[in-house]
Amino acid sequence: MTTTTGDQWRRPGPTPEQRRLDLYGGLAVTVLALFSLTLTRSTGAFLLGPPPSGPEQVFWTVAGTLPLIWRRRWPAVTALVVSAVFIAAQARSAPETQLSSWALFAALYTLGAWGPNRRLARRLRVGIIVTMFAWLGVYYAVTVGSIPPDAFARAVGPVPPVLAAIVSGVLINGLYFGVAYFFGETAWLAARRQHELVERAEELRRSQAEARGRAVIGERVRIARELHDVVAHHVSVMGVQASAARRVFDKDATKARAALTAIEETARTAVDELRRMLGVLRAGEGTPEPVAPPAGxxxxxxxxxxxxxxxxxxxxxxxxxxxxxxxxxxxxxxxxxxxxxxxxxxxxxxxxxxxxxxxxxxxxxxxxxxxxxxxxxxxxxxxxxxxxxxxxxxxxxxxxxxxxxxxxxxxxxxxxxxxxxxxxxx
Structure with a gap:
């Protein structure tokens, strides 16, 4: 058996049932994202700045979540599209960020868990994470100058407020992307180990089937050998004795009776040995019958x-x-x-x-x-x-x-x- 390990293994694509689940899940996330957009607009909590027009908000919301319906079928494309839309939506100050952030997390996780090419999947995830942190740096550089003077009026900690906000954002994003990367790798490793267990179980099943076949053949050979030894020997002796009895039957009754007696004893011995063999063969059926010890x-x-x-x-x-x-x-x-x-x-x-x-x-x-x-x-x-x-x-x-x-x-x-x-x- 040749078992592929490490980067050589390719995880099989999603089943039709998994594709249907992705379809329903992607549509559900998109609907929830539109509902979240409605709530955000209703509260006026535009944290990223003045939002674009309503249709453009809907576009960015749908474009950032709907690709999840293909997340296991085309994980690399889905991750690239969702991450690109995420950055573009933030650059345009699209107000919906909660479901969009979860869509980006799911896309990164799926790329790690289902990416067929492990080297490409790792490089894409690292590239996306580096790009996200670069975008975070650009965002901080652009917005730090527009912070109102009284934005940190109630700050009392020892760390400067701006630095504290930047470090907090970096830590939260680091945890966010680290968890997505870690659980993606864990899911892929679990799938690979499951595949190896299935392969080994199948190999074991084949080995057991071959062993059973060899055991059957060996048992047939053993039975044939025993039958040959028993039948050939005793029948040969009986044939010789019968020939002798026939020759002397009319001339010497004593010798004829002795030959017939020998035939009788030989026949009984042959029957006893055959009964012993049959008893051994039937020993596994219910209660075994007493079996005489084999000849030695x-x-x-x-x-x-x-x-x-x-x-x-x-x-x-x-x-x-x-x-x-x-x-x-x-x-x-x-x-x-x-x-x-x-x-x-x-x-x-x-x-x-x-x-x-x-x-x-x-x-x-x-x-x-x-x-x-x-x-x-x-x-x-x-x-x-x-x-x-x-x-x-x-x-x-x-x-x-x-x-x-x-x-x-x-x-x-x-x-x-x-x-x-x-x-x-x-």
Missing amino acids: VDQVAAVVERARDAGLRATLGVYGDPVPLPESVSQAVHRVVQEAVTNVIKHASGATVLDVRLRYLAKEVEVDVTDDGRPTRPPNPDGLGLVGMRERVATHGGTLEAGPRTGGGWRVRARFPLAVAVAEAA
């Missing part, structure tokens, strides 16, 4: 036993001092052995010997599965079985080797870092 290292012997039932001379060797493994690593070891044995049963032609070794080494746990068969087809490195084993091993920071042996047969060797496994178990 302790059930590797059962896998080897099923290989014996399939007709292989299968052996299991455990070397080193066994250490407690976390459930995920233990399950990964079991699945690697199960998939390797399944591949021997399904794809190894003429295989008679299966050797499974589990080694607890100093820094890793090693699983080594070898056979003496010949592949019935070229190995597929992108097959679900090999891909699933690689993913399982890589998840725990391990390595996997799968390929033909020099003396014939096939070998699958997986290594899991023991330090990480023990830390996870702890």
